[in-house]
Amino acid sequence: MKKLIICFLLAAFALPVQANEGMWFLMHIERLNYRDMQKMGLQLTPEEIYSINNASLKDAIVQFNRGCTAEIISDNGLVLTNHHCGYSQIAELSTAENDYLTNGFWAGNHSEELKPKSLSVRFFVRMDDVSKRILSLVNENMTELEREATINKEIAKIEQENNEGGKYTVSVKSFYQGNEFYYFVYQDYNDVRLVGTPPASIGKFGGDTDNWEWPRHTGDFSLFRVYADKDGNPAEYSEDNVPLKPKYHLKTSIKGFDENDFAMILGYPGRTNRWMPAGGIEQNVEYAYPAWVEASKTSMDVMKDYMDKDQQVKLDYASSYASIANYWKNRQGMIDALKQHKTAESKRKDEKAFQKWADKKDNKKYADVIPVINNYYEKTNEASRHDNYLRLLLRTNMAILPYRLGGAIDYYLQQNEAKQAEVKPKIEAEINNLYDGLYLPLEKDVLAAQLRLYSTKAENIAPMVARLATANNDSETGWEDYLNTAFENSIFETKEKLEAFMANPDAEVLKNDPLYQLSVDLLARYRFKTEEEKQLDNDFERAYRMLVQGMRLQNPDKKYYPDANSTLRLTYGKVIALPADERNDADKNYYTTLKGTVAKYQPGDAEFDMPQELIDLYEKKDFGQYADKDGYLPVNFLTDNDITGGNSGSPVLNGKGELIGLAFDGNIEAMAGDVIFDDQLQRTINVDIRYVLFLIDKLAGASHIIDELTLVK
Template sequence: MKKFILSLLLAAFILPLQANEGMWFLMHIERLNYRDMQKMGLQLTPEEIYSINNASLKDAIVQFNRGCTAEIISDSGLVLTNHHCGYGQIAELSTAENDYLTNGFWAANRSEEIKPKKLSVRFFVRMDDVSKRILEQVNESMTEADREAAINREIAKIEQENSEGGKYTVSVKSFYQGNEYYYFVYQDYNDVRLVGTPPASIGKFGGDTDNWEWPRHTGDFALFRVYADKDGNPAEYSPDNVPLKPKKHLTTSLKGFEEGDFAMIMGYPGRTNRWMPAGGIEQNVKYAYPAWVEASKTSMDVMKKYMDKDQQVKLDYASSYASIANYWKNRQGMIDALTQHKTAKSKKESEAAFQKWASKKGNEKYAEVIPVINNYYKKTNDISAHNNYLGLLLRTRMASTPYRLGNAIAYYLEQNEAKQAELKPQLEAEINDLYEGMYIPLEEDVLATQLKLYSTKAKNIAPMIGEAAQANNKNNAGWNNYINTAFENSIFESKEKLQNFMANPKAEVIQNDPLYKLSTDLMKHYRYESAEEKQLNNDFERAYRLMVQGMRLQNPDEKYYPDANSTLRLTYGKVIALPADKRNDAAKNYYTTLKGTVAKYQPGDDEFDMPKELIALYENKDFGQYADADGYLPVNFLTDNDITGGNSGSPVLNGKGELIGLAFDGNIEAMAGDVIFDDQLQRTINVDIRYVLFLIDKLAGASHIIEELTLSK
């Protein structure tokens, strides 16, 4: 069950495709999509989009920090992505005295660009199909564990063969629930520096209130730069590194667009589950997601209490809070959308048709697939709720840090003197990293509050928590008292106490430490699988794979695309409007304007404040070359592209492959989109590139950045 939650299942959607549906492999564009894209307005060749031997669009698209997408927009390695994608790095570089997150930052020259501690971009080199090679290693008589082991052995060989001695990172991924396999070759650059960011009142304008909503007025962008050694190779940070000269950078369009214009997005979508059975949807709606929502809100409420009191605490926890808040609203939106659209019901109808097909002669292999899947969900509903409560609890830093550090210290103590000397600097660095920016009063309060929620709402809870809950009830004590006592008696209470302990460390102290024991109990319980669970998982994984295989055989003439799994994809559609909305001042409801942004202005408000300089630019209509032909300054716009989380920061490109915008959100009405695509509801919310350039040039006064770009006017 844990494996299922941590690695969401891969597959493709099985209903007839809509024109704008699909997250497509670049290597398949010519065979599957090119004619449709041409009819819609594409003016490029497939070779200009994806080529192994020549520079192509794929060389300008990077995965940003393993969780977002970004694009190269100059011949000096300038990187454009979302403000929320760089949020953690911007917060890390900020202090109460130099608060770049709140006030913005613009490097006047290359020497002022700032390196965060950890930030990388990943370039896509090539991919290939290795399904036949890998599937030759398995047979139907294998257990799922044996099958996985055989596949992993072959994957290790493929990854080693294609890494060119460590020059490249190679990743083999499973698709269609283990029915196909492809390898992907990447090159990683770790010296990435902050160039510029608007203040949070622009980059996060609208806050949680507007998140997943339309109309939007958010300047969700930030700029970074990739550095390399003098030969253009990846290198760790050095003052001697130089800006990367990329194989390809995007041309930036100032020409604008109209409703109905072609729009394609290239990026790294994270996860979709469009093969998910009805039982899985019902489990998420009734058990897993409600637990996630409740536990997320619990952490948010406690964190905000401390963040509102101290600006440094607010900066230290800004990224963590924003991430929790985003998924809190996302999961609630998923519950509402999946319920409203009766998605489980439509899936049941598809499964009934599949069951009828499976009962026919020659299809007996698939006859028991749906019953096995339904049995799995029936028996794991409560487990899914438990694992979401516990999973959010373990996101609390002091719920997991003692376990991680305690085991590292125990391993260190087992080594001889020479090995300890080798390990000590690594251990000291890990201690510094884990405690940096940690505010203990907040951590204590969040942990106590989450333990109370977990102990009262989840079933079959961790043994130590069950015992503590009974003791708390018996002694009329609360979880805050329990946790305060544990912290006071723990070497993990602070970095200083732990460093003092390391001057004369003893294994028995670790083993008897109250926070280590608590953390270990939680981690072990989260990872534990009973014999029944192991058998359920084995049967489920086999049945799921056969279901996907069978449904593709059932509908052999359909055009399939693989589910999202953080590999580079292309999706195409059009600039398109939603029905008229009185909240939007725009003439058509596919874009918003600076006029609408100013109309939302609330001085001093956390979500709707804005710089007075921006208001002055609006009042003077000082829009420069970035105004639309009709005179307004565009801010955000809508397309009907098929995207999901991980696409944040993806470039929106016109038919010529020119940059017209930056994807940053979806609409809450289509929140079921990770499971089922609805072409009437699905919309992608994008920052208009003209608004980005306006803010860089007119608000920040960073005209040197504009001069660096290749503009199409």
């Protein structure tokens, strides 16, 4: 199923494109989108958005820590992104004594900015099309594995040719299910420091209850800074490093905007699956996603019990819990939305039309595509359920940690003395890294709960798990009893026991370690494929590529954009409302106000508490220069931009390319948006930049940060 996930990442969408639909390559804007964007209100030229030789808008957009988007908003390398994007770094820097996650943090100067252990931003340099070069090397007689090997060999050459001696990171990616290839050149900066963050009661206001919902009242932002060496080059952390002088930084507008104003977003959307066949949608709705939802809730329940009892545990696990909770609600929302919109039925109609086209004499090479795809899904439905239970089990730390460290130790034991001296410090560093912040009672109980769920709900489970489940009769306490004994007899129980083992390592002890054996068994099952499954994968991948190729031939006059796969894209649309909602106090349902935020206030509540200082500012109407022209303080607003996960932290820009907001969520009604775009329902939820600046200036008193920005009034 892993290859299935990968090919979904690389798929394409081929339905008629609405004005606000599409995640577009910047290099194609002039040819495909510029006229539409001008009509809607864009006042920039394509060269001002994407240029290889001159500073342009793309130089201010960065990928943040490989999972979100951020933007450069000052000439001193100041980075703006979402609070939830910086959540793990803020939690890491927090302690029970200095709890920045709960209380917020604002550096008074550069020397007070805090360096997390690991945080990077990636600048996009350029991209180019290498489809002809790569596809000239493959033919239809190759198996999918042969094709993949040939392509990967050429990709390695292309990446080497364009990295300029290691200065750049180069990535060649497949699009339209292997029908096109582009390379992307990036420059990475690894010295990135925390500048400021509001308290979680603002940055995460509404919690899981409001997640994916509208109306929203969340101040979802945080600030970081990129550092470089004195020449502006990437450098590892050093006190001698200086704030980066970027090629381009965004101007920040506090002029406000109105309904139907132009809005565009640049960012790194992670994944859409809009070419997914009907069988894939049905598989997700009936088999894969329900397993994901159930397994996620299982981990969340155990984690929350421990987190509620201990503040340090809450800080150590805050990011992990938030991530699981986000996907839990997302997957359930997907199930509901895909059923409600009858998306699979709609796809079946498209596939029926494709089959009619493919059965014509000139298109016979595509005639078997749909039958092969349908056969694949029919034979992998149960496997998809199993894989999702197992995937969530393997996300528990103590299910994967013994395998990771045990494999490294096994390699170490097979080396000569000189090689061991080289490898051992790396293993010791990895031990420190993986055990940092682990709370053993929580880890043990999460692992027990996931093993019980996996062993009772999935078919064809890992052999060792099956034997153990039979031995303990899958009883309520069976897995707890087994794990108590296994942990006591394992070198992986604690960092101290593992360090003691490394002082005098023994291959037989490692081989017979109960947690190592369990971890190896789980990974082996995750990777196992029968010969029949391998053939199904091969046939499916060929058919899926042919489906995309055929659909583009069937409809040659349509404009196409590739599905999201964490490459830089532009999406454009308008500030636009949803139908009136009595829960929103605003005059029009495309924005929310601080009045509505205060109305949600519940003292002491984990999701709806808020600082008294913010309430005081509201009551005084002390909004400074950040109030709307009508007198209210804006908080969040809606646009109809086409985004998905990975776009979190993306800048929302007006027609002049000025920053007006920060994308952070979508709406539950359009949760099917990763599979099918609905131009009536799809909305992006954004933090109004005026609320961000108000919180920095009036609440935090960090006016020195405001002074750093280029404000447009």
